[in-house]
Amino acid sequence: MDAFSDLRFFALLMKEGSLAAAAQQMGITPPAASRRLAQLERRLGVRLLRRTTRRMSLTPEGETYLLDGTRILGDLDALERTVAGARSSPRGLIKLAATLGFGRMHIAPALSAFARAYPEVEVQLHLTDRPVNLVEQGFDAAVRFGDLPDSRLTARKLLANRRVLCASPTYLAQAGEPVQPADLLAHQCIVIRESDETYGTWHLRQGERQETVKVRGMLSTNDGAAATTWALEGHGVLMRSEWDVAVHLSAGRLLRVLPTWSLPAADVTLVYPTRSDLSAKMRALTDFLREWFSAPPHV
Numbered sequence: 001m002d003a004f005s006d007l008r009f010f011a012l013l014m015k016e017g018s019l020a021a022a023a024q025q026m027g028i029t030p031p032a033a034s035r036r037l038a039q040l041e042r043r044l045g046v047r048l049l050r051r052t053t054r055r056m057s058l059t060p061e062g063e064t065y066l067l068d069g070t071r072i073l074g075d076l077d078a079l080e081r082t083v084a085g086a087r088s089s090p091r092g093l094i095k096l097a098a099t100l101g102f103g104r105m106h107i108a109p110a111l112s113a114f115a116r117a118y119p120e121v122e123v124q125l126h127l128t129d130r131p132v133n134l135v136e137q138g139f140d141a142a143v144r145f146g147d148l149p150d151s152r153l154t155a156r157k158l159l160a161n162r163r164v165l166c167a168s169p170t171y172l173a174q175a176g177e178p179v180q181p182a183d184l185l186a187h188q189c190i191v192i193r194e195s196d197e198t199y200g201t202w203h204l205r206q207g208e209r210q211e212t213v214k215v216r217g218m219l220s221t222n223d224g225a226a227a228t229t230w231a232l233e234g235h236g237v238l239m240r241s242e243w244d245v246a247v248h249l250s251a252g253r254l255l256r257v258l259p260t261w262s263l264p265a266a267d268v269t270l271v272y273p274t275r276s277d278l279s280a281k282m283r284a285l286t287d288f289l290r291e292w293f294s295a296p297p298h299v
Contacts, residue, residue, distance in 0.1 A: 004076065006040050007069040010048065013037065014066055015095065015138040018056070058136050066135055067273065074279065090284035091120035097134075097142040101224045101244060102268070103127040107143055110292045114285060121281050129222060134273040140282060141273075145241070145266040155269035156286050159293040162242045163263035165202075166254040170234040178237070178258055181211035188236030189215035193222045202239055204261040211261075241266055268293070 013022040013033070023033035041048055048062035058066060098107045104127065111123050126132070132142055134153070145161065171188075178184055181204045191200045200220075204211045217236050221227050224244055231238035232248060237257050248254040270286055272278070278286065 004073070006043070007065075007073055009036055010040065010062075010066060011070055011073060014058070014135070015093075015140075017138050063135055070273070077279070089120070090118050090281040092279075092281050093122045093124065094141070094281055094285060095124045095126065095139045096285075097126045097128060097132045097137075097139050099143065099145070100127045100129050102143065102145075102241075106243065106293075110289055113292065114288050117288065118281075118284055121284065123285075134271070139273070141285070142271050144269055144271050146264075153271050153273060155271045156290065157267055157269050158289050159243070159268040161266050161268050163239055163266055164242055164245065164249075165237055165239050165257040165261075165263070166231060166245055166249060167237045167257050168232055168234045168253065169255055171231075171236060172255060172257075174234075181213050181258065181261060184213050184215050184237060184258075187215075187217075188219075189217040190227050190230050190236045190238045191215065191217055191220040192224060192227050192239070193220055203264055204258065205263075206261045239263060243268075 009022075009026075012025060013019065016022040016025060019033045019037065020030045023030045026033065028036075037049070044061075044065070046061040047059050048065055049056045050059060096107075096111075103125065108125065111125060114121070115123065126139070132139060134140075134142055143158070144155070175187055178187060181202075184202070189200070189202075200215050202213050202215055204213070215237075219227075219230050219235050221230075224240065227238055228240060228244055228248070230236070231240075231245075232253055238245075238254075245254055249256065270289060272282070
């Protein structure tokens with residue numbers, strides 16, 4: 001087997017997530033796939049994977065081999081397309097990860113339309129409330145919010161997204177409306193437990209002024225939809241992404257709180273595991289999603 005063949009085999013193995021699945025895609029038996037992996041590791045003189053009965057994960061050498069190998073394969077594919085003088089049409093499998101709420105509400109409908117426009121592209125959508133490792137878990141891309149967490153990743157902005165503070169008219173009528181960020185300390189606040197670092201800590205800015213408030217309340221959750229429901233039912237002040245509460249704000253079911261103060265942005269991005277040129281299928285998906293989210297009805 002040549003080096004390019006080994007790279008393609010290893011990339012397929014990590015994309016499928018198991019030797020059995022990779023073997024099925026290649027039309028060989030799982031033992032044959034296992035022998036292929038052993039031969040590759042023997043040729044390189046390093047372990048590429050840590051394997052248990054339940055899962056496999058990349059060693060540092062395996063992560064380097066996959067990241068740089070994917071870039072090399074992409075360069076080779078681009079070279080062959082250039083030499084052949086033909087543009088590759090979008091086809092093949094895309095594995096995409098997204099958060100539960102945004103994935104259900106916005107990504108799933110977008111992919112429905114994408115599937116009709118590109119019938120030769122198969123998309124596997126994985127919705128989760130946990131961070132994903134694109135390389136180890138074999139994803140082609142993920143939809144994320146906020147700053148890019150890893151310098152080895154690259155991103156394309158899909159949607160500008162603000163965070164807002166809001167509460168129901170019923171709650172504000174009973175508890176009064178905050179005038180300054182410090183007033184939130186006297187209010188029931190609905191907290192979303194996304195990480196230990198940011199749990200209940202809200203950062204607000206007004207011009208050059210910055211305020212940080214550690215809020216509290218009787219209700220907290222790791223699910224944004226549950227938190228929105230509690231806010232609609234009058235349980236307190238909620239900090240939420242604009243995409244999640246825009247319809248409720250427009251209908252008057254929720255009202256902005258401290259509207260002259262801003263919160264850290266959480267732009268929606270499509271994140272890739274390498275900086276190499278995108279394949280035809282990923283270029284098609286990226287362009288489609290950017291156009292989809294440029295239309296106001298999807299915001």
